[in-house]
Amino acid sequence: MAHPTELRSERVKQMFSWTTGETSPPSPMGDAKESKMSQIQFSPPFEKQESSVWQKRQQAVCVRHAFKHYGSKKRPNHVLSNLNMTVAKGTIYGLLGASGCGKTTLLSCIVGRRKLNSGEIWVLGGKPGTKGSGVPGKRVGYMPQEIALYGEFTIKETMMYFGWIFGMETKEIVDRLRFLLDFLDLPSENRMVKNLSGGQQRRVSFAVALMHDPELLILDEPTVGVDPLLRQSIWTHLVRITSSGDKTVIITTHYIEEARQAHCIGLMRSGRLLAEESPQALLQMYSCISLEDVFLKLSRKQGQANQVVELNVTGGALGLNKMSKREEAPYAAEDAQVVGLVFHQSKEVLIVDHGAGSNGDIPGKVTDVTPDCDDCGDCLNFTSRGKIKALIQKNFLRMWRNIGVMLFIFVLPVMQVILFCLAIGRDPSGLKLAIVNDDVRIIDGYCPYNSSCSMKNLSCRYLDNLNNHTIKEYYANLTDALKAVEDGEAWGALYFNENYTDSLVARLALADTADNETITSSEVQVWLDMSNQQIGLMLNRDIQFSYRDFAKDLLQTCEYNPKLGDIPIDFMDPIYGNKNPSFTDFVAPGVILTIVFFLAVALTSSALIVERMEGLLDRSWVAGVSPGEILFSHVVTQFVVMCGQTALVLIFMISVFGVKNNGNIVFVIMLTLLQGLCGMCFGFVISAACELERNAIQLALGSFYPTLLLSGVIWPIEGMPWVLRYVSLCLPLTLATNSLRSILTRGWPITDPEVYMGFVSTLAWIALFLIVTLTILKFKRN
Numbered sequence: 075m076a077h078p079t080e081l082r083s084e085r086v087k088q089m090f091s092w093t094t095g096e097t098s099p100p101s102p103m104g105d106a107k108e109s110k111m112s113q114i115q116f117s118p119p120f121e122k123q124e125s126s127v128w129q130k131r132q133q134a135v136c137v138r139h140a141f142k143h144y145g146s147k148k149r150p151n152h153v154l155s156n157l158n159m160t161v162a163k164g165t166i167y168g169l170l171g172a173s174g175c176g177k178t179t180l181l182s183c184i185v186g187r188r189k190l191n192s193g194e195i196w197v198l199g200g201k202p203g204t205k206g207s208g209v210p211g212k213r214v215g216y217m218p219q220e221i222a223l224y225g226e227f228t229i230k231e232t233m234m235y236f237g238w239i240f241g242m243e244t245k246e247i248v249d250r251l252r253f254l255l256d257f258l259d260l261p262s263e264n265r266m267v268k269n270l271s272g273g274q275q276r277r278v279s280f281a282v283a284l285m286h287d288p289e290l291l292i293l294d295e296p297t298v299g300v301d302p303l304l305r306q307s308i309w310t311h312l313v314r315i316t317s318s319g320d321k322t323v324i325i326t327t328h329y330i331e332e333a334r335q336a337h338c339i340g341l342m343r344s345g346r347l348l349a350e351e352s353p354q355a356l357l358q359m360y361s362c363i364s365l366e367d368v369f370l371k372l373s374r375k376q377g378q379a380n381q382v383v384e385l386n387v388t389g390g391a392l393g394l395n396k397m398s399k400r401e402e403a404p405y406a407a408e409d410a411q412v413v414g415l416v417f418h419q420s421k422e423v424l425i426v427d428h429g430a431g432s433n434g435d436i437p438g439k440v441t442d443v444t445p446d447c448d449d450c451g452d453c454l455n456f457t458s459r460g461k462i463k464a465l466i467q468k469n470f471l472r473m474w475r476n477i478g479v480m481l482f483i484f485v486l487p488v489m490q491v492i493l494f495c496l497a498i499g500r501d502p503s504g505l506k507l508a509i510v511n512d513d514v515r516i517i518d519g520y521c522p523y524n525s526s527c528s529m530k531n532l533s534c535r536y537l538d539n540l541n542n543h544t545i546k547e548y549y550a551n552l553t554d555a556l557k558a559v560e561d562g563e564a565w566g567a568l569y570f571n572e573n574y575t576d577s578l579v580a581r582l583a584l585a586d587t588a589d590n591e592t593i594t595s596s597e598v599q600v601w602l603d604m605s606n607q608q609i610g611l612m613l614n615r616d617i618q619f620s621y622r623d624f625a626k627d628l629l630q631t632c633e634y635n636p637k638l639g640d641i642p643i644d645f646m647d648p649i650y651g652n653k654n655p656s657f658t659d660f661v662a663p664g665v666i667l668t669i670v671f672f673l674a675v676a677l678t679s680s681a682l683i684v685e686r687m688e689g690l691l692d693r694s695w696v697a698g699v700s701p702g703e704i705l706f707s708h709v710v711t712q713f714v715v716m717c718g719q720t721a722l723v724l725i726f727m728i729s730v731f732g733v734k735n736n737g738n739i740v741f742v743i744m745l746t747l748l749q750g751l752c753g754m755c756f757g758f759v760i761s762a763a764c765e766l767e768r769n770a771i772q773l774a775l776g777s778f779y780p781t782l783l784l785s786g787v788i789w790p791i792e793g794m795p796w797v798l799r800y801v802s803l804c805l806p807l808t809l810a811t812n813s814l815r816s817i818l819t820r821g822w823p824i825t826d827p828e829v830y831m832g833f834v835s836t837l838a839w840i841a842l843f844l845i846v847t848l849t850i851l852k853f854k855r856n
């Protein structure tokens with residue numbers, strides 16, 4: 075009986091000889107199909123289309139005229155140039171080539187992670203991303219070049235996660251895990267991935283790809299960092315799983331010689347395949363003893379051949395498609411040793427489709443040989459409980475394993491609230507005032523008269539009322555007092571002239587006879603340092619309020635009407651708030667929302683980037699996880715965290731620091747949670763849009779200040795230029811802040827437009843952010 079490798083080589087040879095027109099195509103479907111295909115083979119030209127489509131679908135993977143470049147169209151970096159590749163079912167295909175020749179790019183196009191600029195790819199009978207191919211989905215096992223594992227998971231948790239993603243039952247996963255641990259010589263299943271050696275991590279990554287026993291295994295350098303013994307057992311395993319004919323493996327490796335065990339080898343260089351043959355055939359064709367020699371020989375030949383192609387082909391790379399076999403003759407004749415290359419290029423020309431349908435299907439003849447995708451859920455992005463369970467559990471587990479970060483996440487909002495309540499909105503105290511009182515004699519810097527019911531020395535009685543936040547320093551003359559203000563030693567200077575008491579008495583009691591001079595002498599002269607608006611305005615207010623209280627008190631004591639001391643405007647009790655409003659009450663609603671919003675942004679803005687950079691997102695896409703599922707799982711887990719943060723923020727603001735709530739607490743909680751959700755969704759947009767964590771941090775931080783300044787959090791938007799007001803209304807925090815302020819300070823119900831508009835705008839922003847995130851994720855996945 076023939077060895078499986080020989081059988082496979084035979085099959086590959088048949089495939090090739092068929093594509094070069096030497097024999098009829100091999101048929102795994104029996105004689106009936108065989109005879110049908112033979113008819114197709116010999117009935118040009120229409121039947122040639124059929125055979126072409128049939129051929130593509132029969133292969134495990136079929137790549138035709140693949141062009142792929144990175145970078146802009148003006149300065150493209152061509153990575154794949156008219157590449158053709160045929161991977162027969164039930165074979166091991168070794169893709170070999172120098173570093174940077176495009177192997178990973180080709181594989182990522184095959185698994186649907188990247189799209190070709192032109193050309194086509196068929197995988198398991200369909201094009202990646204379509205129903206027929208099973209890509210993405212569980213028919214394919216993909217081991218990317220990166221480790222692509224969650225470092226904070228144990229080996230078992232890793233397997234459980236990917237097993238569930240692939241729709242396996244827990245028992246099935248456990249059984250498979252035992253086999254893989256043993257087969258790949260892995261350490262205890264309870265070891266954390268991050269604590270494994272590089273080689274062990276690669277083996278776990280390999281185990282993940284093998285987990286669900288897929289039809290097509292795509293392995294990007296699985297043997298790097300693996301000892302020779304284990305490498306051999308990996309290859310033996312690959313040979314074994316392909317021996318039944320229903321499993322296919324594509325493997326890249328830098329250890330060229332180990333690829334001798336493959337059934338077919340594709341030698342790749344500068345974005346094209348130099349040859350695609352069985353190892354034995356290659357060695358014979360090029361009279362080499364090692365595959366490395368073959369590769370070197372072919373590489374040299376390609377250099378010369380490229381020059382010939384450049385001379386012969388006008389009209390760009392696509393011109394290759396139009397070349398006839400005859401036109402390639404000089405290419406072939408150039409050196410008989412390049413026969414592999416010539417065969418390959420000739421095949422490419424023969425397989426060109428000439429106007430078949432959109433996917434080249436021939437109704438009734440070809441579709442019946444296409445294996446139907448039995449995993450439409452994967453293809454069509456329907457979700458499954460197993461996937462959602464796996465994704466949510468994974469997110470929670472990652473958080474739990476980073477407990478230090480989690481604690482910080484909960485301590486941070488509390489710290490922010492405490493700092494805000496202690497640092498913002500309280501009246502400044504200990505402010506120095508330079509006093510010059512010529513109304514009385516000053517002894518040792520103190521006014522010798524204390525307050526008494528004397529009409530004399532009213533300056534002292536007035537100053538007694540000016541106690542709240544000030545420290546009074548007495549100066550002998552006005553020049554010194556003003557100098558103290560200029561030097562920053564005092565915030566203001568107050569001057570009482572020598573007739574102050576008498577003049578004030580005259581002004582208050584004998585107003586009708588008081589002349590101009592008397593009235594002027596009854597005034598306290600004040601010079602303030604207004605460089606600090608808050609302090610200046612507060613001193614201004616205190617100086618005026620102190621006079622009002624002092625005058626009322628004085629007039630009452632002396633049996634005059636105390637109202638004579640007041641300005642003739644009576645401020646009644648305010649309808650909302652109190653007569654002495656606190657800045658804290660104004661800012662608190664905006665601060666609550668800002669803290670919750672931006673903490674959520676911080677939580678989520680790098681969530682997807684980390685997974686993307688570690689190759690985990692790719693692995694999930696290939697496994698058939700949809701952007702919606704990824705997003706949903708993150709929303710669920712982050713929302714739970716955010717609920718905790720919101721509770722802490724509100725408890726500290728309202729219960730501990732006594733920020734007033736005159737409205738319904740349920741709506742306060744709802745609006746705060748919605749704003750957190752909105753921040754999360756904004757974070758997801760950043761996370762989906764940015765390639766690097768650094769960019770995400772810049773964007774998140776960069777959006778913080780404009781949002782804070784323009785949303786009416788720290789200053790009323792009524793004070794902004796009208797253009798900015800419109801900009802402000804277009805921000806997610808503005809209407810929500812107004813709404814929360816109205817609930818907290820005015821106690822307005824949800825039926826009030828100012829309140830419900832906050833909810834409406836927040837919901838609209840959430841929807842918008844989610845749509846943008848999904849669109850970006852889908853765009854990037856494609």
Ligand SMILES: Nc1ncnc2c1ncn2[C@@H]1O[C@H](COP(=O)(O)OP(=O)(O)OP(=O)(O)O)[C@@H](O)[C@H]1O
Pocket residue numbers: 144145151153171172173174175176177178179180219
């Ligand atoms: N995202 C990208 N953007 C721009 N250029 C890229 C990108 N990915 C790969 N390239 C470039 O494409 C070329 C092929 O890269 P690829 O990773 O496919 O090579 P490779 O054959 O897999 O190399 P290796 O064996 O070292 O992994 C390289 O020149 C690489 O710099």
